[in-house]
Amino acid sequence: MDATRLSSCGGNLQPLKYVIVNDKQLLVKVFDTLSWAVYLPNYYPINDEMPQAYIILLLYKHGRTPIHDASIASMSISMVAYDEGVGSCILASVDREKLRAVFNVPERFDVVLVVALGIQQKNHWWNLFRMKP
Ligand SMILES: Cc1cc2nc3c(=O)[nH]c(=O)nc-3n(C[C@H](O)[C@H](O)[C@H](O)COP(=O)(O)O)c2cc1C
Numbered sequence: 259m260d261a262t263r264l265s266s267c268g269g270n271l272q273p274l275k276y277v278i279v280n281d282k283q284l285l286v287k288v289f290d291t292l293s294w295a296v297y298l299p300n301y302y303p304i305n306d307e308m309p310q311a312y313i314i315l316l317l318y319k320h321g322r323t324p325i326h327d328a329s330i331a332s333m334s335i336s337m338v339a340y341d342e343g344v345g346s347c348i349l350a351s352v353d354r355e356k357l358r359a360v361f362n363v364p365e366r367f368d369v370v371l372v373v374a375l376g377i378q379q380k381n382h383w384w385n386l387f388r389m390k391p
Pocket residue numbers: 293294295296347348349350351352
């Protein structure tokens with residue numbers, strides 16, 4: 259959380275708030291609001307690929323640099339997670355109204371992004387086809 263909490267943001271207005279989810283029942287409810295890998299038909303995480311936690315980024319609606327702030331924050335989480343050996347996926351395909359209802363998110367915030375966190379699948383078959391080093 260420090261990675262994102264201490265990230266810079268426009269005007270230092272600190273428009274992001276975070277919901278940290280690791281409760282088993284809530285993990286299922288969050289999962290039900292997400293769409294995975296839209297260009298891989300029928301792919302979604304299963305079994306030990308399932309996220310172990312989520313960080314939901316809420317953005318104060320009147321922020322001045324919303325996209326920039328949310329992007330920097332989510333990337334900070336991902337990079338530090340990687341450094342700690344934790345896998346992550348930033349998700350924008352979120353059923354925002356459904357997720358808002360789960361956590362009773364006040365109207366003054368947009369649900370902007372969700373970062374899923376879990377155990378890295380280093381030997382996953384999918385990695386064989388990866389283009390990146
Ligand atoms: C802004 C943003 C939104 C994303 N939204 C989703 C999403 O809704 N669902 C998903 O499965 N992946 C999502 N991703 C993950 C990308 O698809 C993923 O980062 C990309 O395929 C590269 O894979 P890699 O991060 O493992 O290298 C998103 C990534 C970014 C940066």
